[in-house]
Amino acid sequence: VNAPEEPGVIERAEIIAVGTELVSSSRAETNSIFLTAALNELGIEVVAKAVVRDDVDDLAAALEESLRRSHLVVLTGGLGPTDDDLTRQAVARVLGKPLVEDPVIVERIRQRFASRGWTMPEINRRQALVIGGADVLENTVGTAPGQWLRATGVPGGASCAGRLVVLLPGPPREMQPMFHTAVFPRLRGLSGEFRLFRRIVSTSGRAESSVEEKVRPFYERWRQQPLPVAATILAASGQVDLHLSTRSADATAAAAALDRAVQDLRDRLGDDVFSTTGDSLEAVIAALLTAGGWRVALAESCTAGAVTARLVNVPGSSAWLERAVVAYSNASKTEMLGVPARLIAEQGAVSEPVALAMAEGIRASAGTEVGVGVTGIAGPGGGSPEKPVGTVVVAVVGPGAAARVRTVWLPGARAQIRASTCQLALDALRRQLQAAGAE
């Protein structure tokens, strides 16, 4: 269905990670992430990834499926010397090629062992088995060489002549240098003149479905442009990112198409857009503080330092972060921030007056231009009918005259409420700084 028309130009790739331990473990498979980024850089789109166990039938089935669909299949792992390293066998079978021991590789592996005073175990001979017609990719870090070959056969009835199959070792520290030195340069010549260009538009303050509904009318228009722009929406903890991409041989045209799409989103989403460069919310805040010459101090309750910790993700934060307090108990709110005990008694610790007093208190004691106060009920305990779990108040005072305070009700359990509150507090700070900068 998706059969590529021109086997000579590599546009679509798939990655197959091989290893029973990868399927069964609680560890994330990371080779495919590295390879996806590297292939995308070349304008090659990765359309599927698979993780299969060390089973020659499963491996062959996965490879056949991928060859039907894509110009390039990269397999990682299963090149070791043991019985359950079966990638070579599976590829040879699928492509209908012989598997022949290469004496040069045997010698190279033998020397590798010898250089450490060891004798090569006989099983390592398996690593010298080369698929007929394959180019050998030297492994400078380990014993398993990689292989690069063009399919010529017609397995499974589907034509896959000209498809590329690349076998790489599983350990990242062997795979990555091999990819850089032996695979990347070869692919550059084959991936055609097209490259993938991307933009990320990051928004905060609006739910995913709401962003989606607002921007959806653009999708069709972008798709039908002479240079189509594809969009994907990605949401996590209150941040919704739109990933835009276009494939082109013309970098200027691609940039222009993406610029227009970014502008469409800016026009439609207004202040909800906080970055069009992939910068994090904290990086945007750091830039605003630096530009305004402002310093900030924070008073956190339910987030317990997590808002401050996120700000400090940005290197150089000591230039604009003066201090913060985690005023967890009511006594600490009074003693450290000067929030009147009566105010807490009358309004409750989770209230707009208290959040404002926390922000004012920390700003005054730190002597900064900006103060942030965050208080809320993260649960599971502490909720009431008037103030259920998920009630959160965020206040920002300074650098301009007007303070900003907002109460929201966040869904979810403790961890999610705390993460969303962090995002909400940072976004309130960002909006306040932008407003002050525009004054």
Added chain:
Amino acid sequence: VNAPEEPGVIERAEIIAVGTELVSSSRAETNSIFLTAALNELGIEVVAKAVVRDDVDDLAAALEESLRRSHLVVLTGGLGPTDDDLTRQAVARVLGKPLVEDPVIVERIRQRFASRGWTMPEINRRQALVIGGADVLENTVGTAPGQWLRATGVPGGASCAGRLVVLLPGPPREMQPMFHTAVFPRLRGLSGEFRLFRRIVSTSGRAESSVEEKVRPFYERWRQQPLPVAATILAASGQVDLHLSTRSADATAAAAALDRAVQDLRDRLGDDVFSTTGDSLEAVIAALLTAGGWRVALAESCTAGAVTARLVNVPGSSAWLERAVVAYSNASKTEMLGVPARLIAEQGAVSEPVALAMAEGIRASAGTEVGVGVTGIAGPGGGSPEKPVGTVVVAVVGPGAAARVRTVWLPGARAQIRASTCQLALDALRRQLQAAGAE
């Protein structure tokens, strides 16, 4: 080739994660990791995992391939309300079933929006499309319901009658509770009598390779027991976990074998073991504080609130966390914690006397039994020949007479140094509390 003989008993499963953003991004796909662990618990082996983009043909091809091989296919993602959420369509096509809008689900989604004062966007109706014959799995956290169905058709020529297909939402916070409440109990009745039993032994204070070297002699012995125990080592930010597992139909024998292995590790690793139940370091600290009737306050510099935020991961933390300060500037260390300016000038902000003074200062102002001080150079700037980037000091005072202070040099870049410092500070607090509890 691997056709299961008894479709009634679920022994082999595959996981298909759906989403263009999962294929193309540099983010790891995590749902399959959660699902693998959960399925293994039921004695179900995961034999393959795939990540496919939002393309109905690719999705259908992956599902057909998986159905040919395995009794159970779990698909995550692609249940959203938008055009590119195509999992429902692909499954319906492969299994030859209709797709029908369920008015009860439409109503449930509508109410979900209404409860927040919002109107349901019309596109959310797509989430109410149910595959013919499927059971609907309620989503208590989001709008997309899951689906559970048995294949009856004969797609692709291969018999897959009786195979199970489960559709789950992509966001982990929706998928995980749905799996626990609706999928796990059903699968329990359908998987065989063998179960996987696990233990996690968590350690802190020792590098992965050092733990590995100490415990390696056990591996062979455990493997050759009548009931073999397998071990995997997993390390992240200063915490090294040993995952032990055994497969058995006899729960008592399995527990005994695991108990013996855990005891082997305890004997070998001593105080470095902080938990044998999978509890987090912060949960262990919370239990120690509660048992001792102690309260804690923290003074953080380079970690900027992250240590406190981790403690507050534990529900009920307000019972033992009084307050914390992020004393980022030197002035704030003096003003908020009473650290003499001269001490900072003479010893440097990153020094054992200053860390101790920070811990003492916060303990005194908070009136708690325990105080923690953390200071360090996370980089990239701020290092010197005497105190390079990665120099970190952690101090704990109370609840016993002796204080604990330690300087270490941590490798890595800013983010890694900060994460390791958090772990180090929490581990120092844990050891201090354990020592005081044993007094």
